[in-house]
Amino acid sequence: MSFSTGARRLVGLSLSRSSWIPSRGANTSSKTLSSLSRLSTRQQDLIRKRDITSCSVVQPLRSENKVVVNFINRDGEKITVKASPGDTLLDVVVEQDLDFDGYGACEGTLACSTCHLIFEEETYKQLGPISDEEMDMLDLAYGLTDTSRLGCQICLTKDLDGMTVRVPESSADIRQSDGSA
Amino acid sequence: MRIIKRSFLFMPSLLQASRCHSAPSSPAWRLFSAVASSPKVCIVGGGPAGYYTAQHLLKARSDMVVDIYERLPVPFGLVRFGVAPDHPEVKNVINTFTQTAQHKRCSFFGNVSIGTDVSVEELKKAYHAVVLSYGAEGNRLMGVPGEDLAGVFSARDFVGWYNGLPSNKELQPDLSCETAVVLGQGNVALDVARILLSPLDFLKKTDITQQALKSLRESRVRRVLIVGRRGPLQIACTIKEVREMINLPETNADMLPGDFEDIAEALKDLPRPRKRLTELMLKTVKVDDGQKANKQWGFRFLRSPLKVLSDRDGKKVAGIRLAVNKLEGSGEDARALPTGQTQDLECGLLISSIGYKSLPIDPSVPFDPHTSTVPNDMGRVSHTAGLYCSGWVKRGPTGVIATTMNDSFETARILLKDVESGALELSSNKAGAQEITSLLQTRGVRPVSFSEWEKINLEEVRRGEVLEKPREKVLDVKEMLDIAWS
Ligand SMILES: Cc1cc2nc3c(=O)[nH]c(=O)nc-3n(C[C@H](O)[C@H](O)[C@H](O)COP(=O)(O)OP(=O)(O)OC[C@H]3O[C@@H](n4cnc5c(N)ncnc54)[C@H](O)[C@@H]3O)c2cc1C
Ligand SMILES: NC(=O)c1ccc[n+]([C@@H]2O[C@H](COP(=O)([O-])OP(=O)(O)OC[C@H]3O[C@@H](n4cnc5c(N)ncnc54)[C@H](OP(=O)(O)O)[C@@H]3O)[C@@H](O)[C@H]2O)c1
Numbered sequence: 001m002s003f004s005t006g007a008r009r010l011v012g013l014s015l016s017r018s019s020w021i022p023s024r025g026a027n028t029s030s031k032t033l034s035s036l037s038r039l040s041t042r043q044q045d046l047i048r049k050r051d052i053t054s055c056s057v058v059q060p061l062r063s064e065n066k067v068v069v070n071f072i073n074r075d076g077e078k079i080t081v082k083a084s085p086g087d088t089l090l091d092v093v094v095e096q097d098l099d100f101d102g103y104g105a106c107e108g109t110l111a112c113s114t115c116h117l118i119f120e121e122e123t124y125k126q127l128g129p130i131s132d133e134e135m136d137m138l139d140l141a142y143g144l145t146d147t148s149r150l151g152c153q154i155c156l157t158k159d160l161d162g163m164t165v166r167v168p169e170s171s172a173d174i175r176q177s178d179g180s181a
Numbered sequence: 182m183r184i185i186k187r188s189f190l191f192m193p194s195l196l197q198a199s200r201c202h203s204a205p206s207s208p209a210w211r212l213f214s215a216v217a218s219s220p221k222v223c224i225v226g227g228g229p230a231g232y233y234t235a236q237h238l239l240k241a242r243s244d245m246v247v248d249i250y251e252r253l254p255v256p257f258g259l260v261r262f263g264v265a266p267d268h269p270e271v272k273n274v275i276n277t278f279t280q281t282a283q284h285k286r287c288s289f290f291g292n293v294s295i296g297t298d299v300s301v302e303e304l305k306k307a308y309h310a311v312v313l314s315y316g317a318e319g320n321r322l323m324g325v326p327g328e329d330l331a332g333v334f335s336a337r338d339f340v341g342w343y344n345g346l347p348s349n350k351e352l353q354p355d356l357s358c359e360t361a362v363v364l365g366q367g368n369v370a371l372d373v374a375r376i377l378l379s380p381l382d383f384l385k386k387t388d389i390t391q392q393a394l395k396s397l398r399e400s401r402v403r404r405v406l407i408v409g410r411r412g413p414l415q416i417a418c419t420i421k422e423v424r425e426m427i428n429l430p431e432t433n434a435d436m437l438p439g440d441f442e443d444i445a446e447a448l449k450d451l452p453r454p455r456k457r458l459t460e461l462m463l464k465t466v467k468v469d470d471g472q473k474a475n476k477q478w479g480f481r482f483l484r485s486p487l488k489v490l491s492d493r494d495g496k497k498v499a500g501i502r503l504a505v506n507k508l509e510g511s512g513e514d515a516r517a518l519p520t521g522q523t524q525d526l527e528c529g530l531l532i533s534s535i536g537y538k539s540l541p542i543d544p545s546v547p548f549d550p551h552t553s554t555v556p557n558d559m560g561r562v563s564h565t566a567g568l569y570c571s572g573w574v575k576r577g578p579t580g581v582i583a584t585t586m587n588d589s590f591e592t593a594r595i596l597l598k599d600v601e602s603g604a605l606e607l608s609s610n611k612a613g614a615q616e617i618t619s620l621l622q623t624r625g626v627r628p629v630s631f632s633e634w635e636k637i638n639l640e641e642v643r644r645g646e647v648l649e650k651p652r653e654k655v656l657d658v659k660e661m662l663d664i665a666w667s
């Protein structure tokens with residue numbers, strides 16, 4: 001794992017995977033999962049709920065296990081990356097420094113819908129079940145389709161090898177209007 | 182441990198390679214331009230709009246300098262002073278804003294009120310472009326008699342109070358009544374209702390202020406009615422927030438089944454988000470098992486405020502008289518029309534949550550009093566070269582942070598486009614922050630830098646640790662300044 005370029009300089013906070021859990025504030029001091037007991041029942045509930053779709057499988061030998069993911073960015077260009085099973089698609093975007101403006105604003109805590117992705121129908125059917133909470137946020141996504149999901153809730157598995165996902169336009173008018181004004 | 186890095190500011194931008202200054206082609210001029218003039222942009226307001234605009238500008242051009250001026254000594258606007266304390270995950274955007282703020286070509290000048298300490302004209306002289314991102318500092322009024330009685334608050338003030346906005350620290354709402362009415366059915370109304378009804382054991386672990394927590398601990402409010410002028414199909418809040426209300430412990434929904442008759446038929450033609458929201462409400466109405474929990478919340482529909490009713494002394498709110506409406510048309514655009522009937526609701530606390538409102542900050546800036554926004558075309562302020570806007574002041578006071586992000590990116594793109602096309606003058610060298618800070622010095626205003634804000638931040642987190650909460654906000658501007666400059 002490379003700790004390249006701009007490792008985050010955060011106010012007393014390093015963004016470990018464990019901080020990508022619902023109900024964890026930017027301004028909470030760094031905590032680990034062991035502090036779960038300090039969270040409210042509601043928070044624990046949320047965490048448990050997320051665990052249904054989140055990736056608990058730890059892959060010991062990542063390099064042998066890579067999954068190919070093709071992203072189509074907002075300019076229609078295809079970007080192909082190799083990623084580890086067990087990672088969410090948000091993890092992949094972050095780790096591979098993919099340049100999708102504003103992607104993943106809430107850092108995977110089901111609070112923003114900026115990680116919206118559109119899947120091919122076949123792939124969509126293979127994805128895990130969708131929680132009410134994910135649907136709730138997805139309903140706020142711009143350009144919602146029948147095969148939309150939130151990237152922070154999708155875990156890579158070997159079965160998804162070679163899939164293609166599209167990063168949707170983030171708003172209606174920007175691109176079209178760029179030329180005209 | 183795996184460190185997740187996000188380094189958007191350092192990513193090679195696809196745009197950058199194709200971008201260059203659009204200076205006239207004489208070589209001498211090009212030389213001068215390259216040496217003399219990197220684009221200097223200043224942003225008015227350090228909320229999401231300000232930070233997302235800055236992020237996009239900094240990323241797109243490696244010569245861009247961006248300064249952010251903020252009225253308060255602390256940054257992040259409504260992410261700090263609006264977003265509910267029990268939604269800490271929403272505040273994760275602060276991480277990205279902090280990264281932008283710490284970028285070497287970005288500076289933060291807190292404690293500087295534009296329009297008071299420095300004029301927009303002065304900013305325009307010092308910078309190539311000025312972006313107005315100052316949000317919505319006012320609120321819509323109900324415009325009915327009795328609005329200024331004791332016990333009547335705007336949601337803006339009430340939210341500011343529990344979130345530690347310095348100007349609201351003395352609000353001291355009286356929570357000794359049983360029933361509170363919230364007018365308006367947007368997400369802010371639900372935030373307010375949820376805070377009034379949430380268990381204290383839960384709230385005390387959030388960054389809600391200690392003084393708000395103390396008042397809420399003594400609160401006798403048991404019932405919150407959320408009143409809208411239109412029907413269930415026009416409700417402005419979103420499903421996540423309604424679900425949170427439904428899931429509140431020891432609280433049940435008190436709805437009027439009659440309000441939902443005929444609604445089921447409309448379901449099938451609704452777009453998915455509206456459909457799911459309506460289905461959830463219908464389910465909640467049906468689930469009512471007759472058992473009364475300790476606390477209740479409920480929607481009331483087709484009611485507009487007519488008059489705030491006072492107690493016998495004429496000083497304090499005792500209720501609200503509502504006009505009973507019917508709908509004209511259907512769907513999102515249906516309009517509420519009064520039927521002539523009225524209804525009185527008793528309440529000892531009335532919170533009007535019918536929307537925030539932007540205010541004009543400087544006579545030189547165009548302002549549309551009807552929409553309460555700065556008139557603009559995709560972020561270019563009408564008829565004013567070099568002036569742009571983003572966020573709530575551009576669009577009006579609606580939209581989640583993601584909406585604000587998208588429109589801020591749009592404004593940044595338009596600005597960059599104007600730089601490239603030459604529509605934005607870069608030929609003259611601008612002194613930027615240097616000029617403004619010396620002006621400020623002569624006026625006795627000392628800005629707070631981002632690293633000085635970080636001192637306030639650390640102090641707040643330290644005070645929070647003692648109380649087992651993420652932070653305890655400093656409520657007083659003077660105290661903020663003392664910490665910043667200590
Ligand atoms: C109560 C509430 C709760 C919300 N909760 C959520 C949520 O949970 N999730 C979500 O996605 N969205 C939420 N939103 C919406 C979100 O806050 C807005 O979309 C966003 O904050 C708008 O950004 P802005 O930068 O335009 O305005 P603001 O956030 O208001 O920022 C404007 C900034 O400008 C500064 N300023 C004002 N006047 C001047 C001046 N004269 N000189 C210098 N600076 C000035 C202000 O101090 C402020 O810092 C909420 C909104 C409210 C009101
Ligand atoms: N958790 C979150 O994501 C969250 C939390 C808080 C805020 N926000 C966002 O911030 C934005 C602002 O929220 P908001 O609640 O202030 O605004 P809002 O969503 O626009 O809701 C305003 C409410 O006030 C009503 N209203 C307006 N004028 C009225 C009048 N003159 N008389 C009676 N009722 C009136 C509206 O009814 P009509 O529909 O009839 O106009 C509506 O019910 C929203 O986009 C919201 O989603 C998000």
Ligand code: FES
Nearest residue numbers: 106108112113152
């Ligand atoms: S990153 Fe915010 S919902 Fe997925």
